[in-house]
Amino acid sequence: MTATALAEIERRVLWLAVRMVDAANRERDSGDGVKVGGHQASSASLVSVLTALWFAHLRAADRVSVKPHASPVFHAIQYLLGNLDRGYLTRLRAQGGLQAYPSRTKDPDGVDFSTGSVGLGAAAPLFAAATRRYVDAHFGPREASRFIAVIGDAELDEGNVWEAVSDAATVGLGNVMWVVDLNRQSLDRVVPGIRVAQWAAQFAAAGWHVVEVKYGARLRAAFDREHGDALRDWIDGMPNERYQSLFGLTGRELRAAFLDGAPDGVAAAVAGVPEGELAALVQDLGGHDVPALLSAFAECDRVTDRPSVVFAYTVKGWGLPAAGNPRNHSLLLTAEQIDALRAATGLTVATEWDLPDPAGPAGALAARRAAELRREPPAPPPAPRLPRSSGVRVTRPVSTQEVFGRVLVDLARDPEVGPYLVTTAPDVATSTNLAGFINRTGVFHQRDRETWSRDPVLRWVEGPGGQHIELGISEMNLFMLLGQLGLSGDLSAQPLLPVGTVYDPFVCRGLDALIYAAYSGASFVVAGTPSGVSLAPEGGAHQSTLTASIGLELPGVTFVEPAYGTALDWLLCDALDRVGRGRGAFYFRLTTRPLDQAPFEAARTRLGDTVLRRQVLAGAYRLVDAGELAATGAPVVHLVGTGAVMPEVLEAARELAEEGVAAHVVDVTSLDSLYAQWRGALREGVNAARVPAIPGALRTAFPDRAPLVTVHDAASHAMAWLGSALGMPCVPLGVDGFGQSGSVSDLYRLHDLYPGAIVNAALAALSLAGTRA
Ligand SMILES: Cc1ncc(C[n+]2csc(CCOP(=O)(O)OP(=O)(O)O)c2C)c(N)n1
Ligand SMILES: [Mg+2]
Numbered sequence: 084m085t086a087t088a089l090a091e092i093e094r095r096v097l098w099l100a101v102r103m104v105d106a107a108n109r110e111r112d113s114g115d116g117v118k119v120g121g122h123q124a125s126s127a128s129l130v131s132v133l134t135a136l137w138f139a140h141l142r143a144a145d146r147v148s149v150k151p152h153a154s155p156v157f158h159a160i161q162y163l164l165g166n167l168d169r170g171y172l173t174r175l176r177a178q179g180g181l182q183a184y185p186s187r188t189k190d191p192d193g194v195d196f197s198t199g200s201v202g203l204g205a206a207a208p209l210f211a212a213a214t215r216r217y218v219d220a221h222f223g224p225r226e227a228s229r230f231i232a233v234i235g236d237a238e239l240d241e242g243n244v245w246e247a248v249s250d251a252a253t254v255g256l257g258n259v260m261w262v263v264d265l266n267r268q269s270l271d272r273v274v275p276g277i278r279v280a281q282w283a284a285q286f287a288a289a290g291w292h293v294v295e296v297k298y299g300a301r302l303r304a305a306f307d308r309e310h311g312d313a314l315r316d317w318i319d320g321m322p323n324e325r326y327q328s329l330f331g332l333t334g335r336e337l338r339a340a341f342l343d344g345a346p347d348g349v350a351a352a353v354a355g356v357p358e359g360e361l362a363a364l365v366q367d368l369g370g371h372d373v374p375a376l377l378s379a380f381a382e383c384d385r386v387t388d389r390p391s392v393v394f395a396y397t398v399k400g401w402g403l404p405a406a407g408n409p410r411n412h413s414l415l416l417t418a419e420q421i422d423a424l425r426a427a428t429g430l431t432v433a434t435e436w437d438l439p440d441p442a443g444p445a446g447a448l449a450a451r452r453a454a455e456l457r458r459e460p461p462a463p464p465p466a467p468r469l470p471r472s473s474g475v476r477v478t479r480p481v482s483t484q485e486v487f488g489r490v491l492v493d494l495a496r497d498p499e500v501g502p503y504l505v506t507t508a509p510d511v512a513t514s515t516n517l518a519g520f521i522n523r524t525g526v527f528h529q530r531d532r533e534t535w536s537r538d539p540v541l542r543w544v545e546g547p548g549g550q551h552i553e554l555g556i557s558e559m560n561l562f563m564l565l566g567q568l569g570l571s572g573d574l575s576a577q578p579l580l581p582v583g584t585v586y587d588p589f590v591c592r593g594l595d596a597l598i599y600a601a602y603s604g605a606s607f608v609v610a611g612t613p614s615g616v617s618l619a620p621e622g623g624a625h626q627s628t629l630t631a632s633i634g635l636e637l638p639g640v641t642f643v644e645p646a647y648g649t650a651l652d653w654l655l656c657d658a659l660d661r662v663g664r665g666r667g668a669f670y671f672r673l674t675t676r677p678l679d680q681a682p683f684e685a686a687r688t689r690l691g692d693t694v695l696r697r698q699v700l701a702g703a704y705r706l707v708d709a710g711e712l713a714a715t716g717a718p719v720v721h722l723v724g725t726g727a728v729m730p731e732v733l734e735a736a737r738e739l740a741e742e743g744v745a746a747h748v749v750d751v752t753s754l755d756s757l758y759a760q761w762r763g764a765l766r767e768g769v770n771a772a773r774v775p776a777i778p779g780a781l782r783t784a785f786p787d788r789a790p791l792v793t794v795h796d797a798a799s800h801a802m803a804w805l806g807s808a809l810g811m812p813c814v815p816l817g818v819d820g821f822g823q824s825g826s827v828s829d830l831y832r833l834h835d836l837y838p839g840a841i842v843n844a845a846l847a848a849l850s851l852a853g854t855r856a
Contacts, residue, residue, distance in 0.1 A: 085139070088444035089373050092163065093134045095439060097402050098428040099159035099172065100126040102435060105421050107175040119176050121183070124400035124411035125152035125235070128266045128370075132233060132395055133160055135376040136262075138448060143458050144225075146211060146574055148196035148204045148232040150264060151184035161192035163438065164453045172436055187570075188604045193458070195574065196232075196603070202241025203563070203599045205234040205261060209247050209390065210560075210567035211574050212256040213552075217505065217527055218575040220547040225576055229384075232261045237269035239282055243596065246557040248289045252564065255290070255529060257387035260380065265370065266399035270412045273327045279394055292386040294393045296369030296379045305352060305364060313348030318365075329365055330398060330407025334358045341365055366406070370397030461576045467503040469494075469660035471696070477648030477680050483673040483726075484612045486648035488516030490655050491582065495523050495550075503580040503663065505568060507552040509561045513541060515584035515612050517551065525549035558593030561585055562609075565668075566600025569607035572665055580659050581607040587614030587672060588627035601639035606662040608655070612673035615796030616822045616830040617727040626822035626830075631797035634670040635755050642755035644672040646729040647683035650699045650752055657700050674727040674796070676827060682706055682733055683750075702756035703784035707736055707748035713787065717745040718854045720845045721791035723805060725751040728794045728836055735841035744856050746845060749784045754802060757781060761808045777809070785809055790848035792816060792841055812851035814844040 104121030111119065133153065137160045141147065149157045158181050161167040171191065174180025182189050184199035196211070198204030208230035219225060238244060247253060263282075267274050283293045298306070306315045318326070332340055338361055342350050356364055369375045376395060383391035400406035403424070405414045416424065425435055439445035473493035477486060495501045504524070506517050513521075522542045527549035534544050554560045561583050567574070568581035590597065590611050600607070611634075616626045634642030643658065645651040651671070658669035686706050687695055698704035706729070713719045720739065724732035729750060736746035751757060760778035768775025785791075790812040793802035799817025806813020818834045831837045835844070849856045 085444075085448065086374070088448040089134060089138055091439065091443075091445040092138055092448065093130055093373070094428050095163065095445065096134055096156060096159045097127055097130045098424060098430065098435075099162065100130065100155035101403065101416060101424060102421065103155045103159065103172050103175045103181075105416060106173045107177070108415055109418065110173065111177065120413060121155065121175060121415070122152040122413060123403060123416060124405055124408075124414060125150075126156045127401040127403050127406075128397045128399045129153040129156050129233060129264050130401065131371040131373055132262055132264065132376060132397070133157065135373045135380070136231070136233070137164065137456070138452050139373070139377055140380045141231075141456060142229070143456050144228040146195040146208060146228055146230050148198055148208045148234075149185050149194075150204060150233055150235045150238065151198040151201065152235065153233065153264075154181070154183065154185050157185055157194070158190075158192060163449045164456065165449075166453075167192040169436055188602070197599070200595055200599060201235065201238045202243045203596060205232045205238050205241075205244050206247035206559075206563050207567060207599075207603075208232045209253050209256065209259055210563045211570070212259045213252050213564065214567045214571050215258070215575045216256065216529060217552065217568075218571060218577045218579070220527070220529070221502065221550075222577050228258065230256075230259045234261060234263055236263055236265045236267065237274070239263065243559040243563070245285065246559050247563060248286065248291065250555050250557060250560050252552055252554055252560070253390070255388060256390050259390035260383045261390070261392045263392060263394050264397050265394050266397045267323045267327060268399040268407075268409070268412070273324045273407075273409045275322070275324060277323050283394065286392050290389050292383065292389050292391040294379045294382055294391065296372070296375050296393060296395045298369050298396070299367035299372035299375060301364050301367040308352070310348040310352035313346055314352035317345050317349045327407040327409070330400075333362045337361050337365065366398055368396040368398060370395035371401055463572050463576055463578060466578050466663040466665075467500050467580060469500055469656045469663065470497065472649075472652050472656055473497075475648065475652050480677040480679045481648050482675045482677045483645060483648070483651050483671075484516050484610075484675050485677075486651050487610055487612065487655065487671065487673055488519050490652050491517070492519040492523055494656075494659070495520055500580070500659070503578065504582065505550050505552065505579050506582045506584070507554060507561060507564055507568070508584045509554045509558055510556045511584060511586055512551060512553060515586070515610065517584055521551045524551060526551045526553055558585055558589045559596045560593075562593040562596030562600050565607045565609060566596065566603055566605040569600060569605030569662070569668065570603060578663055578665065580663055582659075583607065583609045585609065585611055586625065587611030587630050588625055590627070590630050590633065594633065597640075598637065601637055601668055604639065604667075606665050606667055608658055608662060608669045608671065610671045610673050612671070613675040614672045615674060615727065616818055616834060616836075617674040617676045617796050617827055619827045619830045620824050622824035623822040626818075628798045628818045628822070631672060631754070631795065631801040634672060635758060635801055637670075640668045640670050641753065642670045642672065643753045644726040645699070645752045646678060646724070646726055646750055647680055649680075649683060649687070650750075653696050653699055654752060672726060672797075676727045678727065678730060682729070698780070698783055699752050700756075701780035701783070702753040702760070703749055703751045703780060705747055705784055706750040707733065707746075709736070709740065709745035709747045712740060712743075712745035717743050718849055718856050719745045719747070719787050719789040720849055721749055721785060721787070721789050722746050722794065722841060722845060723749045723751060723791055723802065724794040725754060725802065726796055728796050728831070731831060731836055731838050731841060732794050734838040735845065738838055738842050739845055742842075742856070744845065744849070747785075747787065747789070751802070757808075758804065781808060790852040790854070792844040792848050794836060794841055796836065812848050814848045814851070816840065816844055
């Protein structure tokens with residue numbers, strides 16, 4: 084009964100997935116000449132696996148990542164389960180319709196993990212499971228979930244997959260199962276040779292439980308008959324390309340090609356198989372045998388002390404004319420082939436989108452599974468409330484990196500905040516000032532571990548109560564873990580305050596995972612530190628220049644680069660408050676250069692904490708007001724800095740004053756917030772055909788119309804837009820080449836970030852504005 088129902092559902096899922104792609108391409112005229120696309124063959128490959136999961140294996144609390152190119156199969160299944168309106172079926176890849184690849188934030192039918200950039204969707208459930216292990220240990224066990232990734236075999240070529248599998252933070256996660264869609268084809272080709280033995284050994288070496296579902300019931304039965312061993316040896320020993328080439332053949336042609344060069348026993352083994360059944364036998368792989376898949380999944384459930392991987396042998400294009408065709412990756416069925424498939428599925432043009440008869444076996448199974456899988460959205464526990472300031476006191480010259488570490492220690496003491504904080508770093512925790520936090524909270528491990536080091540400076544105590552998750556050196560893993568910690572409110576019903584650290588230049592090393600985390604809607608704080616050429620002696624390989632632009636431009640991430648300790652404290656408390664309420668990610672770009680805090684204290688006295696804090700959070704404030712000199716009729720210029728360069732900017736302002744130029748100094752705390760406000764105001768003005776207003780934060784920090792110099796220990800381009808925003812000439816200073824070793828002043832001199840260069844730039848800006856200094 085269920086077997087019949089599952090078989091009917093498989094056929095219907097295959098039809099719907101293929102037809103959705105077909106409708107998107109043949110029935111929707113976008114008028115722009117760009118092909119819509121979609122992947123019928125990649126989808127077909129996973130029809131049986133996803134049917135087995137959703138119609139027999141999954142429980143409501145399970146979380147699944149589906150390989151990008153099987154998105155139509157996922158949506159077809161959600162339609163059959165009643166989670167997707169029929170109208171969406173003809174809106175694959177249309178605006179407001181179904182996304183090309185599963186999207187947590189945009190698809191309407193409950194996608195757990197976004198996928199698209201291959202490899203990342205595989206790793207995401209592993210880190211979600213690591214997050215759940217952390218949440219269960221700290222906040223009590225949730226309803227048990229299994230974390231499942233269904234991935235393409237070529238995804239295993241991505242290095243991030245192996246970084247994730249081999250990290251100690253993912254060891255022992257018995258609630259994880261990956262199912263590899265082993266169709267032995269990638270985008271370009273039939274992959275020569277099968278690397279499954281190598282992959283299986285790699286997984287096993289990393290402590291995983293490995294299962295193969297290689298042959299379906301028909302072939303297994305044939306192997307048990309006379310000459311079965313010869314048949315098995317023949318198929319097992321056949322080069323992959325040759326095996327795949329058989330998929331397009333039937334009947335006598337297939338028999339001849341299959342037996343070409345085979346020992347006699349093979350011919351004898353298939354001698355009794357009628358011509359019409361030979362293709363089904365030769366292609367009978369385990370990844371299309373639902374009972375075989377279900378027993379493999381059940382076997383994985385029984386292994387609870389380590390993750391499992393199932394290699395499910397499949398046919399790319401299963402059940403379609405292009406099965407196994409080397410060029411089938413983006414091949415679309417013709418209209419005639421669609422008609423034939425519709426008819427073979429027992430449907431007509433009038434009934435093609437209908438749900439199965441609710442009284443029939445498939446309809447009844449779908450109704451039962453829909454009820455079993457229904458998720459009641461749990462009421463998430465209240466978000467932690469952050470104070471306006473941690474109360475950290477900064478008096479002596481201090482770097483932002485040091486204050487960052489101290490603020491975290493102070494917040495860890497706060498009973499309203501401390502329990503929710505969780506830090507992580509790829510082997511740079513101590514060198515990014517997390518040691519104080521680690522000393523206070525300990526390092527997370529699923530069991531208490533014996534500590535052998537009695538280091539009084541760094542107490543590295545590991546156990547289930549620890550709040551730091553240490554990673555090996557993989558920036559990909561850092562951002563994958565931060566992304567999943569940052570979705571914990573949704574995937575594990577427990578909001579957290581995740582904070583990661585990374586050497587700023589190596590943000591680029593994990594960039595796709597950072598983008599993935601932001602795209603998935605995750606909320607966390609990452610500190611890129613130390614950054615820029617201010618990390619002077621470390622040289623060009625460790626000095627970041629591009630990262631400010633990345634932070635500025637990446638959606639879902641607010642980029643922050645404060646210079647002074649108290650500003651950082653306010654910004655970090657505010658960011659964590661937003662993180663706790665799921666309002667996106669924050670990227671703090673910090674340095675190890677100690678700065679004298681007196682200029683900030685002076686601004687504090689001048690403006691008062693309430694006003695100054697508001698401006699700091701809005702993105703910029705006036706650090707030095709040259710109003711007095713300006714009132715004498717002196718030429719006026721804005722010197723605008725962000726981060727570690729403020730002392731040079733202040734010195735330049737003093738030198739300019741001596742030359743009779745009034746230089747206001749503006750400290751930009753968040754280029755991103757300023758830019759967002761400017762862009763927002765422009766867009767609003769343009770759309771309403773009004774003169775765009777200069778947004779409040781810019782007007783407050785730049786009340787005068789004056790030319791400007793921007794100064795940044797990063798690519799000069801990142802701040803250059805300020806000239807356009809203020810409608811004044813702008814001379815941008817920054818680091819536009821690779822760095823090298825030296826002292827801070829050596830390198831600032833090399834890159835024109837020293838006071839003399841800033842003074843000259845100010846004079847140039849004045850002359851560009853037609854003002855005589
Ligand atoms: C990071 C990344 N690189 C390249 C691509 C383009 N691409 C999409 S699918 C694919 C091949 C996937 O092969 P496989 O994982 O075996 O899936 P199949 O289509 O065979 O099911 C490639 C290269 C991508 N989506 N992401
Ligand atoms: Mg493949």
